[in-house]
Amino acid sequence: MSDETGSHNDVSENLPSAHGGHSGDVVKPDPFANPGLPPHEYRRQDIDEKAAKHSERVVAGLFGLSMLGTIGFIACFVIFPVDKIVYIFPFGHVSALNFSLGLTLAVALLGIGVGAVHWARTLMSDEEIVDERHRADADDELRENIRQQWITGARESGFGRRKLIRTTMYGAMALVPLAGVVLLRDLGPLPEDKLRHTLWSKGKVLINSNTNRPLRPEDVAVGSLTFAQPEGLQESDEDFQQQIAKAALMIVRLKPEDIKDKQEADWGHQGIVAFSKICTHVGCPISLYEQQTHHVLCPCHQSTFDLSDGARVIFGPAGHPLPQLRISVNGDGNLVALGDFAVPVGPAFWER
């Protein structure tokens, strides 16, 4: 065992010789030599049958505990109704069934686990055994043998000689996966201009998302934040989720003199302005409004927009302002859109 000292002398020609004095030609005993496997030390259980008996009882006890755990699991499953809530300190109000099933299952499993490990550690032989390793690579003879087999096989196939077969085979193999790629075409429609348009169009009434009633200018107080959606869009609609994902609107009323951006003021109505609720970063709905600063914050990635200044980005990862919807008031005194958004809402994309 002492002829090999780790990686001391094991230096191949790929590496310069190892540092240190271990490669000297004078044969001196190496003070750092590998001492070899230390003699095996016996445990109490190996020499004292009483201790071994004790270990046996502990292991059997743990396996027994596991059986009790499983029985307890079944009992809890039968006893506790699925909707029973109990108070357990310090967890608070928890589902009695979930709590009891989880813990009894844990006892059933841990009993087996701890028992098996204790068995292995105290009663099974812990004598360390040495096994030899073998290099992964073949010796020269085998390598040459395989090389000859390969050459014979390749020659018999004529692969190298009959170039026409080889070339056409490569071509065929390269083309055939295309069939699979083509099949993926119907995974979805082409984008076309779908991301450019929303449900908003000229004359569409703004509906308050919370009350489901048309929004009137007098409903919008200075400093409040209101969410709106286009008239006609119902939660039960087949495409409700897709439409609301683009059309969701955020309405605030600013004092007209607070609005710094002239176009913003023109596109609003008496200081009421409507912006897309969908963040221009990656599309989260924006929902946190600071009425004093007129900032809105996206709770997902903290992009912050200044609603008094054309919703420009003042902080965070968003790349461009929130699109504004041009609004006015119709004959009934309801807020209406004067058209669709001028630019696509939501995250930016290549064709934008």
Added chain:
Amino acid sequence: MSTTTESPSRRQATHPGERIAEWTDGRLGLYKLAKSNLRKIFPDHWSFMLGEVCLYSFVILILTGVYLTLFFHPSMSEVVYHGPYAPLQGVRMSDAYASTMHISFEVRGGLLVRQIHHWAALIFIAGMIVHMMRVFFTGGFRKPREINWLFGWTLLFLGMFTGFTGYSLPDDLLSGTGVRFMEGAILSTPLIGTYLSMFLFGGEFPGHDFVSRFYSVHILLLPGLMAGLLTAHLILIFYHKHTQFPGAGKTEKNVVGTPLLPIYTAKAGGFFFLVFGVISAIAAMVTINPIWTMGPYRPDQVSTGAQPDWYMGFSEGLIRVMPGWEIRAWGHTLVLGVFIPLMIFPLVLMAIAVYPFVESWITGDKREHHILDRPRNRPVRTGFGVAWLTLYFVLLIGGGNDIWATHFHLSINAITWFVRIGFFVLPVLTYWITKRICLGLQRRDRDKVLHGRETGIIKRLPHGEFIEVHEPLSQQQLHVLTAHAQPRPIDLGPEFDENGVARKTSPVAKLQARMSRNFYGENSAIPKPTAEEFEEITAGHGHH
């Protein structure tokens, strides 16, 4: 081959188990397989169980996952909720969400299995990262194990996507927000972003398809690939035999430990039940992903403090701290503010994947290694690993910048700027610090070898001098502290040959030599004590 009858001298199998074995051996060659494996030797070290944690949590995931498929409806058709959970009465939701509610509130034990499944997923991926770091810092990835390193890395990579597709299935408000984030990120891809998004979601986001599509990816495609990789990973561990730390009797040519039958079977088999038991207890006591408090997904609603599962926090950090760069030209938009983070995410993971090949190229080391390194003896590698982890954790902070801000009353702007600067500075800093610590530990090892262990016993000599008693190390300790090789860096030789003509060296070779100097040079290694030094000191001083 002629037909052979069994030799008459062959002992008749008597035990039924033995007869089954005989039967199988006659058909599958069971005994030949068992010959080298039944008493296979496995070295013992606590860190070798990290991989086992991953293996067992994967098995638990399969078991609980199959159970969940019996009750879950991977459908986005709309239903109105009329179940026992009062706050959601009459609320519209997808069938996926409703069936998850059903599992949580009406199926007995359903909530427990859901929670075991989710906890096991978190532990699975955490286990893989810690296991990977163990292999990394001890150099366990070196020849002949590079391929197994890649298998393991791919398992981690696929595991993250399996986790993401899995927690998106209930279609709740939190996971839906995560899917929206993913869609926004896909849209940023130049040229094909909108096409990818339309094809993935079957039309506009969110559409009616992604739950069923994620479902087949989550329960069939990814676990299938992972089961294959996992099997290959285990076969290679058996084939290569496990690595071992330096120690008495341990060499590059042997493996020292206890046999598969019985010790390892009992310990590893028992450990499966330990992992399962602990996860069950956690699932009983700690609620995870309470989808009923979040509500069903609607694209126009969101909750504050939205966080992905922890392993996605790293990509979340990238996306949060990146400045919102957008380049608009010729009617097109290049969304760098989203696309760069989307690309850095796999690149950072790739950096660690290819490391074994980079290191082997730098050092020119093509030998087999079965004795593990002590991390201090390879300061550059250890420093790189710590720098990589630092990057990971800095971005994790960035991913939770809102949580950090509210819990520690910090400015979110300040945290974001800290992460932006830290992304570049902290890995360099931690690399440097780690290297210094490694060198310090090497000095300490050298000192211990030459002067022995400090015992803390102070002795006063007759002439009044105080000395501390140093105890010489045992032969095993001496060996362990000096067992590592200290190769010299690659030397390109003199710049000019003996005739004064400049030698041609390719820039690649120059780079390799430079990196090699960095890796093995004087700044990365404290020369370990030589036998001469050791003898001089131990002979000269006698014992203290």
